[in-house]
Amino acid sequence: EIVLTQSPGTLSLSPGERATLSCRASQTVENSKLAWYQQKPGQAPRILIYAASSRATGIPDRFSGRGSGTGFSLIISNLEPEDFAVYFCQHYGDSPWTFGQGTKVEI
Amino acid sequence: QVQLQESGPGLVKTSQTLSLTCSVSGASISSGGYFWSWIRQHPEKGLEWIGYISSSGYTSYNPSLKSRLTMSLDTSKSRFSVKLISVTAADTAVYFCARDFAGYCTSTTCYGGGLFDYWGPGAQVTVSS
Numbered sequence: 449e450i451v452l453t454q455s456p457g458t459l460s461l462s463p464g465e466r467a468t469l470s471c472r473a474s475q476t477v478e479n480s481k482l483a484w485y486q487q488k489p490g491q492a493p494r495i496l497i498y499a500a501s502s503r504a505t506g507i508p509d510r511f512s513g514r515g516s517g518t519g520f521s522l523i524i525s526n527l528e529p530e531d532f533a534v535y536f537c538q539h540y541g542d543s544p545w546t547f548g549q550g551t552k553v554e555i
Numbered sequence: 556q557v558q559l560q561e562s563g564p565g566l567v568k569t570s571q572t573l574s575l576t577c578s579v580s581g582a583s584i585s586s587g588g589y590f591w592s593w594i595r596q597h598p599e600k601g602l603e604w605i606g607y608i609s610s611s612g613y614t615s616y617n618p619s620l621k622s623r624l625t626m627s628l629d630t631s632k633s634r635f636s637v638k639l640i641s642v643t644a645a646d647t648a649v650y651f652c653a654r655d656f657a658g659y660c661t662s663t664t665c666y667g668g669g670l671f672d673y674w675g676p677g678a679q680v681t682v683s684s
Contacts, residue, residue, distance in 0.1 A: 449618075483670055492651055492674035493602070504672070536602060540657070540669025544617045547602035 450475055450539050452548035459553045467524040469551045471537035476517050478541040484513055484522045487550075488533045496535075497522060524553070557581040559652050561678035567646075569684040573639040577652030577675055578632075585610050585630040590655035590667040593626070593637045595648040596677070603648075604669075607655055608635055613665040642682045649677040 451474040461467055471482070480500035485493035495504045497513035500520055510525045524531055532555055537548040563575035577591070584591060593605040606616035608626040616624045625638045639646060652675045657668020 492677055495670065495672055498670050543615060543667070543669065544619070545604045545669040549601045
């Protein structure tokens, strides 16, 4: 099973700033099958990015993803107040599909 | 608008069976192309994929839970269910049902895609003696 390690655990930023979140895999993620989700308190996760860099339907272009192999990142440019949340990476290659432990983006 | 809603007991006794149902509206669970998953979230351990069932009833489970797990589909009531036997405190979590939009089927088998676009709000399940 692929273990995903996210860093940092917490990112303290202000609205308007840029956030860079990292996700490192214990082995190569086949075909860049890596997704990013956003979760707010008391809510289910929402998909933001799939295939490492493709935005899901309705996701604003301030969210972008990059990476391949074992190293991936999510960039949120120009943070909006509603972007302060927890972000998870997830691989969806060979099952079992696994998630990272999350990065909290806080004000 | 696709909506999913989990239901079931919020408290289960140790060693008993956890049973949850996910009711789906706004989409047909019997139409091909979609798979229906359960995912849980522990406070300390984060998100864990539990397993999926295809619209035709094909299942795939996380190996860590496979020996205790059963999933089923009731297309007449547009819902799917999960049963986890012999529960312990480690099974205490928020349980989500979700739609997987990236799977596909061949003539002989089905493969879930592992990408989740619609989720239920989640159901807290506590295991206690």
